[in-house]
Amino acid sequence: MTLQISKIANNLNFLATSAIAEKINARIKNGETIYNFTLGDFDPNQFPIPxxxxxxxxxxxxxxxxxxxxxxxxxxxxxxxxxxxxxxxxxxxxxxxxxxxxxxxxxxxxxxxxxxxxxxxxxxxxxxxxxxxxxxxxxxxxxxxxxxxxxxxxxxxxxxxxxxxxxxxxxxxxxxxxxxxxxxxxxxxxxxxxxxxxxxxxxxxxxxxxxxxxxxxxxxxxxxxxxxxxxxxxxxxxxxxxxxxxxxxxxxxxxxxxxxxxxxxxxxxxxxxxxxxxxxxxxxxxxxxxxxxxxxxPTAIDHYLTDLKAKLLQRLNIFYQGFLQLKTQGHPVDVIEPEGAIYLSIKFNLLGKKTPDGKIIQTVDDIFGFLLEYAHVALIPFYAFGASHDSTWFRLSVGTCSIEEAKQAMQNIECAIKNLG
Ligand SMILES: Cc1ncc(COP(=O)(O)O)c(C=O)c1O
The missing domain is CATH 3.40.640.10 (Type I PLP-dependent aspartate aminotransferase-like (Major domain))
Known part of the structure; x- marks a missing residue:
């Protein structure tokens, strides 16, 4: 039923990225192990404020x-x-x-x-x-x-x-x-x-x-x-x-x-x-x-930013190098070298591929589901940022992950991609 409220409110979508992140967090609360790289936020234990x-x-x-x-x-x-x-x-x-x-x-x-x-x-x-x-x-x-x-x-x-x-x-x-x-x-x-x-x-x-x-x-x-x-x-x-x-x-x-x-x-x-x-x-x-x-x-600012950037880049590079290697090996992925922010752009060219349980990946949502199910990794598809629904690019955010989690998640993704038919 349509609520009797303003058209502006009725037609407003909740922030797409937050909606996906909240769903994933609810599943984590229910006991699932998921590497949630959807949020453009920082884990204060990894990245405290100055x-x-x-x-x-x-x-x-x-x-x-x-x-x-x-x-x-x-x-x-x-x-x-x-x-x-x-x-x-x-x-x-x-x-x-x-x-x-x-x-x-x-x-x-x-x-x-x-x-x-x-x-x-x-x-x-x-x-x-x-x-x-x-x-x-x-x-x-x-x-x-x-x-x-x-x-x-x-x-x-x-x-x-x-x-x-x-x-x-x-x-x-x-x-x-x-x-x-x-x-x-x-x-x-x-x-x-x-x-x-x-x-x-x-x-x-x-x-x-x-x-x-x-x-x-x-x-x-x-x-x-x-x-x-x-x-x-x-x-x-x-x-x-x-x-x-x-x-x-x-x-x-x-x-x-x-x-x-x-x-x-x-x-x-x-x-x-x-x-x-x-x-x-x-x-x-x-x-x-x-x-x-x-x-x-300014000294405290310089120290803080040098440290923050080094920690973020370390994580970004674990994924960047991992995806670059997969690409060089001929797997259907692409990645853009990180230049700024806390994000990495990754292309999963997986449409038409077969998952280990015999399902054919047909949509971008299927790619999202495949990564979640087989790599336990949650990323945001670019369509959530207004790109077309057939864009197979995804955003990975490193603001909430530790080095160990980054390494483990990359390993999971490698394994999942290599097992595609
Ligand atoms: C490009 C961009 N601008 C602005 C913001 C909002 O930042 P703030 O926390 O200052 O409201 C964000 C948050 O993710 C962002 O990605």
Whole structure:
């Protein structure tokens, strides 16, 4: 029966990745052994938050910082974020061009509501994390563009060009959830140049500009000599139209601490603050004081990130090398070298293969079921990120696994793949 509630709520899907992860967790609670690599989260036993941050949070509670905080973030925190963005990302923003909330999620939603009116068009690049739900909540219309594995699942200018004129907002994410890949500099430069050109035309015609949401929540987690290009360096004219989304969830493995921020043009940030004031989705005040203190400790940040990245890459490489070996041996898999975030993209070309009990794998869900049954491993198919249902790419997240679990799970997968008919 359809509930008598709003169409927006009725037609909203629960976050696809969380829905799969919750089902798997329920089976684990029932006693099954499953390597659950579905969640974009961290196991605090494997990846605790920085100790200095933890201690500062406790101190701030003891210091009774427990009343309402300034809406949009206490000033000393926004100043600390401004300095941190300058130092770690080469982005220059003043404290009043920054807004802080309880994680980056509310800010993404607020930005969609700030920029797009219902029925306006938003470019939805897929596979991507949760964009479709934000577009739906804004009552906007999606223009979906599916990226290609050969471009590491990031879009290029040619793919976007035909759609820019119709859109009000376009959202990018690098390093990318789900693929674990990062924009190449020329690829991003060509896109940003196109958007700037589009906005020059709109300005002449006194039309609403095309805004850019640049989600960089994984920017601290990049590996080897990979560089996450800075759109403003590539073309400074984009600054008037771009809003960056960032936070501590992934950089400091602090998904449960709930602090995120956005940096962008003052007028946009100020309107976002007005929406945030009503939503009340601001970050907890003790955490804001604690993060301010932590951001003033660059040595602790450097130590923490060096260690976190090494641990994540170690796990990513166990799987990357394992899948590379299977591929070299002629098994029907493919894998993309990890560049950033906590994810690995793996292709299971298993359609038409026969499982040991004689079943033919016919759909992507069959691949998911095969991995679960024969390798005890749960991964997320790319269709859960908006890719087409016949995409046989999957996301593997290493944020919740130990080295031993990674090794065992890879062994299970190898064994299962080798036993396919
Ligand atoms: C690309 C991307 N942006 C934003 C978020 C949300 O982060 P937060 O915990 O700060 O709300 C996630 C979470 O998985 C993500 O993958």
């Amino acid at each position: 100790l200095e941050l933890e201690n500062a949070i406790i101190e701030a509670y003891q210091d009774k910082q427990t009343n309402y905080a300034f809406i949009g973030g206490i000033e000393i925190l926004r100043q600390a974020i401004a300095a941190y963005l300058e130092k770690s990302a080469g982005l220059s923003y003043q404290a009043d061009e920054i807004i802080v909330a309880s994680g980056s999620r509310p800010l993404i939603y607020i930005l969609f509501r700030t920029i797009a009116d219902p029925e306006e068009k938003i470019i939805n690049i897929v596979p991507s994390w949760n964009n479709y739900n934000f577009i739906h909540l804004a009552g906007a219309k999606a223009i979906s563009i599916e990226t290609k594995a050969e471009n590491y699942f990031l879009p290029n200018a040619d793919e976007l060009k035909p759609h820019l004129a119709a859109a009000t907002l376009i959202s990018f994410n690098s390093p990318l959830n789900p693929a674990g890949t990062v924009f190449k500099e020329t690829q991003l430069r060509e896109i940003i140049d196109l958007i700037v050109e589009e906005n020059q035309t709109r300005q002449r015609q006194k039309q609403k500009p095309l805004y850019v949401l640049f989600d960089m929540v994984y920017r601290s987690l990049i590996y080897g000599d990979v560089i996450n290009p800075n759109p403003i360096k590539l073309n400074p004219a984009i600054r008037d139209y771009i809003v960056f989304i960032d936070g501590i969830s992934k950089s400091f493995a602090a998904t449960g601490v709930r602090i995120g921020w956005a940096a962008g043009p003052r007028e946009i940030i100020s309107k976002m603050r007005a929406i945030l004031a009503s939503l009340g989705a601001w970050a907890a005040k003790p955490e804001q004081f604690a993060l301010t203190k932590f951001l003033h400790n």
